[in-house]
Amino acid sequence: MHESFFRRNNLAVWVWGVFCFLGAADFLDVIEFAISSGQTFGMAAIAVSLFLGISVIWLLRWLDVLDQEPLGNVVAVVLWGGLAAIYVAGPANDALGLLIGSVVTESSGWLWAIVAPINEELLKVLGVALIIVACRKDIHGVMDGVFYGAMAGLGFEVVENIYYYASALQAAGGTEITAGIDLLALRTYYAFASSHMAFTAIAGAGLAYAATASATTTRKVLVASGLMITAGVLHGFWNSPIFQELGDSPLYILRGVPALLVLVAVLMWVSKHEVTLALSVAKRLPKGLILKEEIPGLVNPLRRVASAVKRTRLPARERKRQIQLRNAQLAVLRAVMLGYEQKIVDARIKAVRVYR
Amino acid sequence: MSNIRLMPAEDSKSKALPIVAVAVAAVMAFALFGLPSLASDVDTSATIDSTTPAGSPASSEEQVECQRVGETLCIYLEAEWKAGDVGTGFANWRYTFPSNDKGAIGAGLYMQDLAPIVSTKEALDWWISQCAGYECTDFEAIATGTTTNTVTLYDGTRAITQFTGYTVNSDENPDIIQFGQSVALLPQTQNASVVIFDLTFVASIEQLSNLSEAELEQFYTDIDEYFWILIEERLAVVGA
Numbered sequence: 018m019h020e021s022f023f024r025r026n027n028l029a030v031w032v033w034g035v036f037c038f039l040g041a042a043d044f045l046d047v048i049e050f051a052i053s054s055g056q057t058f059g060m061a062a063i064a065v066s067l068f069l070g071i072s073v074i075w076l077l078r079w080l081d082v083l084d085q086e087p088l089g090n091v092v093a094v095v096l097w098g099g100l101a102a103i104y105v106a107g108p109a110n111d112a113l114g115l116l117i118g119s120v121v122t123e124s125s126g127w128l129w130a131i132v133a134p135i136n137e138e139l140l141k142v143l144g145v146a147l148i149i150v151a152c153r154k155d156i157h158g159v160m161d162g163v164f165y166g167a168m169a170g171l172g173f174e175v176v177e178n179i180y181y182y183a184s185a186l187q188a189a190g191g192t193e194i195t196a197g198i199d200l201l202a203l204r205t206y207y208a209f210a211s212s213h214m215a216f217t218a219i220a221g222a223g224l225a226y227a228a229t230a231s232a233t234t235t236r237k238v239l240v241a242s243g244l245m246i247t248a249g250v251l252h253g254f255w256n257s258p259i260f261q262e263l264g265d266s267p268l269y270i271l272r273g274v275p276a277l278l279v280l281v282a283v284l285m286w287v288s289k290h291e292v293t294l295a296l297s298v299a300k301r302l303p304k305g306l307i308l309k310e311e312i313p314g315l316v317n318p319l320r321r322v323a324s325a326v327k328r329t330r331l332p333a334r335e336r337k338r339q340i341q342l343r344n345a346q347l348a349v350l351r352a353v354m355l356g357y358e359q360k361i362v363d364a365r366i367k368a369v370r371v372y373r
Numbered sequence: 374m375s376n377i378r379l380m381p382a383e384d385s386k387s388k389a390l391p392i393v394a395v396a397v398a399a400v401m402a403f404a405l406f407g408l409p410s411l412a413s414d415v416d417t418s419a420t421i422d423s424t425t426p427a428g429s430p431a432s433s434e435e436q437v438e439c440q441r442v443g444e445t446l447c448i449y450l451e452a453e454w455k456a457g458d459v460g461t462g463f464a465n466w467r468y469t470f471p472s473n474d475k476g477a478i479g480a481g482l483y484m485q486d487l488a489p490i491v492s493t494k495e496a497l498d499w500w501i502s503q504c505a506g507y508e509c510t511d512f513e514a515i516a517t518g519t520t521t522n523t524v525t526l527y528d529g530t531r532a533i534t535q536f537t538g539y540t541v542n543s544d545e546n547p548d549i550i551q552f553g554q555s556v557a558l559l560p561q562t563q564n565a566s567v568v569i570f571d572l573t574f575v576a577s578i579e580q581l582s583n584l585s586e587a588e589l590e591q592f593y594t595d596i597d598e599y600f601w602i603l604i605e606e607r608l609a610v611v612g613a
Contacts, residue, residue, distance in 0.1 A: 032398045109409075139404075150389050
């Protein structure tokens with residue numbers, strides 16, 4: 018049974034609600050401007066951004082059919098990134114820019130490479146923290162932190178892009194769309210997955226590690242803060258003036274390469290350890306319930322993706338049976354890993370036998 | 374390998390939830406209100422040379438205090454400016470709307486090509502020295518296609534102020550905009566003017582883009598008002 022973020026007596030929902038409401042009011046102003054400017058581009062840019070965002074969520078959920086996070090929780094964290102975090106980031110960035118502007122000048126090109134990561138990475142990952150704590154029973158490991166982090170980053174990215182389009186429109190007096198189209202191409206197509214989604218996924222991994230791993234407090238703090246700092250540094254690199262000369266070139270995507278590489282490394286690290294953990298749990302289960310060779314396909318996201326693609330070739334009925342079997346196996350693994358009551362574990366084992 | 378072993382899930386009604394929720398709210402509130410408050414506290418001594426144009430005579434160490442114009446415009450004057458040495462005068466500025474945190478900051482309220490001028494008298498002498506062969510003492514305003522105002526200086530000299538329009542630093546990816554007003558002395562016998570006083574504001578386009586239409590209008594109105602204050606102060610305008 019999933020644990021919904023939107024439930025009664027959840028203080029986190031109130032915190033979430035207040036800041037998302039403030040962000041929504043600000044965001045609606047921007048939408049209103051884009052629409053009132055009468056620019057087809059403005060509306061098209063917003064539509065493309067929102068469509069892209071929703072598509073990414075849908076795609077990840079489709080690929081991850083065995084470990085889908087509750088849709089309500091996903092929406093909560095996406096909205097946190099897109100409304101709450103970005104709303105607060107604006108004035109916070111301006112203020113921090115003023116505070117350190119005497120040390121790092123804007124003209125050097127490094128001011129926003131320092132300011133934005135500090136504020137934005139922290140603000141985005143706070144939404145992940147709320148979900149992890151409020152829905153702890155649904156957090157099955159570090160990979161969930163990666164996923165929720167990516168979702169917070171996705172929300173932030175989509176709305177930030179819309180803000181940029183609106184700014185380009187406003188700067189152009191609502192008449193010239195060239196600058197906006199360039200922005201759309203640069204930010205949406207060249208660099209979508211390699212910026213906020215990747216940064217916050219990395220930071221989210223650290224947070225989930227601190228919440229779920231059986232490790233010493235020192236180790237947890239080191240891993241969480243290390244990954245948070247890594248996300249900030251990658252964000253700073255992305256914002257840095259190093260690639261400024263590339264301008265509108267498609268080589269713009271180069272600035273996101275380090276973030277993608279680090280994200281892949283984090284995914285490999287998490288997958289490797291979660292497979293190891295799952296293997297040790299499977300050994301304690303009745304023989305034949307979960308085969309050794311089935312483990313990677315259950316807990317490794319890349320293997321799961323490969324399996325999902327492979328299953329598309331099967332007849333619908335067999336595909337459904339396999340998905341149900343994998344779901345049931347995964348449910349058993351989680352119940353054991355998370356220390357559920359024996360009667361829950363037994364019920365899940367029974368389900369595996371039904372689908373086997 | 375065992376370092377990533379899962380801990381049993383806590384009951385979501387545990388103590389951690391309210392603590393984390395309150396902590397998140399506190400961090401968000403600090404970022405939203407605390408940081409801007411801290412920044413406004415240090416504004417009067419802060420250096421704001423974020424968009425200093427290359428070659429401008431900005432010297433952050435010499436910015437000493439904020440000269441307020443109304444509630445919104447704050448000018449950090451350099452010592453040279455205060456001393457009336459407009460040839461090297463330069464100031465940074467910050468513009469904020471009291472109702473919210475939006476606004477614009479920038480550097481570059483500066484005067485160009487005025488090295489020899491420290492007073493209207495000297496301006497005239499300098500002008501005369503520059504225009505040999507013309508009837509330099511017979512000035513009058515020449516209307517142009519752009520917004521102009523005729524001003525009369527204390528000694529009866531007439532000059533025009535001219536809105537110099539907007540320029541941006543790049544056609545493709547502009548991020549800085551300059552706008553300003555000039556005061557030019559114009560002889561009857563020639564079409565060319567000589568700018569004796571040129572005020573230029575430099576601002577970040579991104580920041581101005583964040584303003585609403587009404588705020589932008591207010592911003593330009595206030596800046597324009599400040600131009601006039603400076604023109605009147607510096608050139609001893611007695612009639613306009």
